[in-house]
Amino acid sequence: MAKKLRVGILFGGRSGEHEVSLRSAASILKAIDKKKYEVVPIGITKQGQWLTAGNAQALLVGELPVQEPVPAVAIIPPSPAIKPAKKAKGLALAAAAEPASPALDVVFPVLHGTFGEDGTIQGLFELADIAYVGSGVLGSSAGMDKDAMKRMFAASQLPMTPHVTLLRSEWTADPKKATRLIEKKLQYPVFVKPANLGSSVGISKVKSRADLAAAMDLAASFDRKIVIEEGVGGPGVKPRELEVAVLGNDAPDASVVGEIVPDREFYDYASKYDATSTSEPVIPANITAKQAKQIREMAIAAFRACDCSGLARVDFLMEPTHDAQGKKIRNPKIVLNEINTMPGFTSISMYPKLWEASGIGYSQLIDRLIQFALERHAEKRETSFSK
Incomplete structure (x- = not known):
């Protein structure tokens, strides 16, 4: 009987899209083929604590009890200089006070928004040399930052709609100057967005100058970069x-x-x-x-x-x-x-x-994504990183 791939489903996180992530992970855990995969739920609380086993499941359904701080998960990249006691590849996940767990073959990070979709967690997987679903560091960070993306x-x-990018410091230092710049380059209505955020959090539609300052302040509360886009189709x-x-x-x-x-x-x-x-x-x-x-x-x-x-x-x-x-x-x-x-x-x-x-059905789509993760990881190993 073929060995099951060990798949970590990583969810939660510190972003404003924490709850959305829980919903996505619950759907994947329900639909993934348990005959093909050994599934390991891995949760991250809003405070950044990593959870495995029962605590991860509790987080998933919103029943994590109030308790002493949960030990963070240790992320241990395999080292060619140290031969492990048992043969293992990929990312080893273990928690303090828990026995060491077998390594994961691939991680499916269902993390939306900051600290999950912006290249940060992808960099961690790269350091650990573990296959993972989705874009790499560059694609993830560019896809998260609306200014870099544009x-x-x-x-x-x-083709894109006309836009302006301003820093929070530029807006707070001289709102009048920033307003003149926006109005010189764009016509109302405009959409004001934090550059790095998802699920339309912090976005406002502004129809006139009277509403611009409040929209800029809201976007600036979520990110240091603000993207202002001209609406498509004009007023009304x-x-x-x-x-x-x-x-x-x-x-x-x-x-x-x-x-x-x-x-x-x-x-x-x-x-x-x-x-x-x-x-x-x-x-x-x-x-x-x-x-x-x-x-x-x-x-x-x-x-x-x-x-x-x-x-x-x-x-x-x-x-x-x-x-x-x-x-x-x-x-x-x-x-x-x-x-x-x-x-x-x-x-x-x-x-x-x-x-x-x-x-392509839902379960089949999960299969495809896992295979693409393994394919990309295998292709990356053909690259030399030293002379």
């Missing part, structure tokens, strides 16, 4: 919000195009996760075959521009069919919005649903 899109000549209209799922490494594939119809001004955090939200996904999106082809090609180009691997969801904005005066828009403009290197991964999240509509 620079990479621009270098690849991909809502652009269409389109999404594509990308899967693969060096030769990625794109899913069918989906559309989100938000119940608010835009697809914000409440629209995504509030139980009362009436936002609707439309899969496939009601667009022409030519538009779908263009968007899917742009999604793969964006994936490559940021040096992504494994998975990503690429989001687009498209002018509506009619402007604010009701005049039909011919050849509506389509622009890249952003790339998300670890999108929501519940069974009803857009990324899995887009692949389901493209012929």
